[in-house]
Amino acid sequence: MTTLTGLFTESADGQLGILMSALSGIAAALAVALAMTVYFRLSYRTWRDVARHGLAALAAVALFAFAAYDMRHAALAYLGLNPSKPAVEFEIRMPREMLTAVGDSQIELHTDRNQTLALLDGVRDLSDGRAVLRGAVALNHRTADRVLVVNLSGKGIFEFRLRLPAEPHRSVEFGPWHLADRIASPLPGAVAPQDGYTIRYRVL
Numbered sequence: 453m454t455t456l457t458g459l460f461t462e463s464a465d466g467q468l469g470i471l472m473s474a475l476s477g478i479a480a481a482l483a484v485a486l487a488m489t490v491y492f493r494l495s496y497r498t499w500r501d502v503a504r505h506g507l508a509a510l511a512a513v514a515l516f517a518f519a520a521y522d523m524r525h526a527a528l529a530y531l532g533l534n535p536s537k538p539a540v541e542f543e544i545r546m547p548r549e550m551l552t553a554v555g556d557s558q559i560e561l562h563t564d565r566n567q568t569l570a571l572l573d574g575v576r577d578l579s580d581g582r583a584v585l586r587g588a589v590a591l592n593h594r595t596a597d598r599v600l601v602v603n604l605s606g607k608g609i610f611e612f613r614l615r616l617p618a619e620p621h622r623s624v625e626f627g628p629w630h631l632a633d634r635i636a637s638p639l640p641g642a643v644a645p646q647d648g649y650t651i652r653y654r655v656l
Contacts, residue, residue: 537591537592538590538591538620538622538655538656539588539590539591539656540561540588540589540600540616540653540654540655540656541587541588541626541653541654541655542570542588542589542600542612542652542653543584543586543626543651543653544584544585544587544602544610544649544650544651545578545583545584545585545629545649545650545651545652546582546583546585546610546648546649546650547581547582547583547648548577548578548581548582548583550583550604550607550608551575551583551604556604556605556606557572557602557603557605558602558603559587559589559600559601559602559603560589560600560601560603561589561591561598561599561600561601561614562598562599562600562601563595563597563598563599564595564597565593565595566592566593568589568590568592569589570587570588570589570600571587571588571589572586572587573586573587573588574586582648585602588656591620595618596616596618598613598614598616599611599612599613599614599633600612600613600614600651607637608635608636608637609635609637610632610634610635610636610649611632611633611634611635612632612633612651613630613633615630616655620655621655622655622656623654623655624654625654626652626653626654627652627653627654628652629650629651630650630652631649631650632649632650635649
């Protein structure tokens, strides 16, 4: 649960980041203005002067562009938005009979900021009587509070907490299998024990 202290800390950190980026932008703008002023005030300019002042102006413009990008990034981070929008590809392993009506299933990613529908990528049968449901979902916000909710129509609701940091790194391989964190069934005894439902995932 988020406390008031945590909220004030996050707000202060975000405002500080935006302030630092804004100061960088102002400094870059002043550097550009100073370079242009010096250049145009010179009454006599050799080719060496033109080249030197041109490189200085180019460096100042590049600094200004970087500061503008950095300020945008800090502002998006403060608002909780993830500009790169990574995605999680997941595989959910469960008894095959639970996926007989996969077309009626719905998978959502629930966070403390939003809810996002996942895209299903089919079912793969295993030799031990289980099956793997595959899919992917976008990570639209920076937050560590992420729960994948699998709603199998008429059969149960399964919740899997994604153990990822707020800004996860992309990975080539899938992580280890994790058990379901919560199972709710409309009929008692209608689902297999909790260890019959596992998930693994990777960040794209």
